[in-house]
Amino acid sequence: MKLSIVTPFGKIYEGEIKEATFPGVEGEFGVLDGHSPLITNLQPGVITIKKENGKEEVIAVNWGYVEVTPDHINVLADGAVPVSGSTESEIAKAIEKAKQLIKDASDSDALVATVASKIESAARNI
């Protein structure tokens, strides 16, 4: 299925994916091909994408909407930072930025800490 993540500052991600997990307001939920149509709000957290080739990618979002249809997913985020990079320092910078994004968006320390640990563990897999 197709996933596209856009923010007011441009497109963050677009492409074919196998599976994705979103931080919905009612809890985390995963989406596979053929999911029933759904629209919900997102809370600060990370979107985990599993690509067709099995590779995982993590994108931190602060707030937004997600619209799921059986063949595509649209994410309208206020801010999003992909945790990726080709060099160590780039990845470190991306992690810093992603953490800052979550920190600014949320006032719950527990949530910030959970998300931060998720970002870090994801970064180890890059």
Next chain:
Amino acid sequence: MATLKELKTKINSVKNTQKTTRAMKLVSTAKLKRAEEALLLSRQYAKKIEEVTNEISLKLSSIKESINIRAFSNIKQVKKVDLIVVTADKGLCGGFNHQTIKTTLKKIEELKSQNIKIRLVVVGKKAIEYFRFVGIEMYEAIEGLTSAPNYEKAAELIEKSYNDFVNEEIDNIIIIYNGYVNKLVQKIHVKELLPIEVKKQNETNEFLEVEPTDDYETVLESLVKKYIEYIMYYTLLDSLAGEHSARMQAMDAATNNAKEMVHQLTLQFNKARQEAVTRELIEIVTAIEAMKKK
């Protein structure tokens, strides 16, 4: 016939104007590049949010039989609308602002003939000046926003209209502006924002779930608000890019015209000089001829 001195001053002044217009063109080109970049970045989001809201309006009837959100309802009788006009703060950009104003006047006539009351919200100094001059009453006049688009301010501006819409004080929001198509073309847009049309669907198996289910109205309402706010912001960006491209074009034309004028004036100047030289020669020759006779 103008004297040589007069022509010379004229040529110099035209040359100076040419320098100014050329500089302005360069400035506009640089600014256009920036405006264009911002526009292209936000275009993605604008497109997506429009797509999502349209999809929702399509599948809305599957969520619940009657929906209590005014933005998605059918408004039968339109009594009062908000007309938001966006122009530039600065002139010297050809017909850019005037086109918008002309379209607005037409729209006002059209709405008046249907007995619809209008609240005019004007953004941009040029349109404000115009409406003040012709004495058309403005509900709100905002300066300085078009030259520096800002999401918060754009949201604030449209929020009032949106709240009035929700409270049933107005029945539609119409935005008129001149947008950017490419470096040479601008296009007038007249957008009727609300209500978002509920299209009757043919396929009955289309459905949509909204989470949290017990609070779907809040989710949808906030999405509509976001949609409206973003359209306003996008309008400002589009208008700014359009303004710069229009100014670039206008200044390019002005530079070319000035060049042409300098050419003509130089020809005139040379003619006049030649004439003066010939006249002087004739005077000398006649004087010599006159002296020879003696």
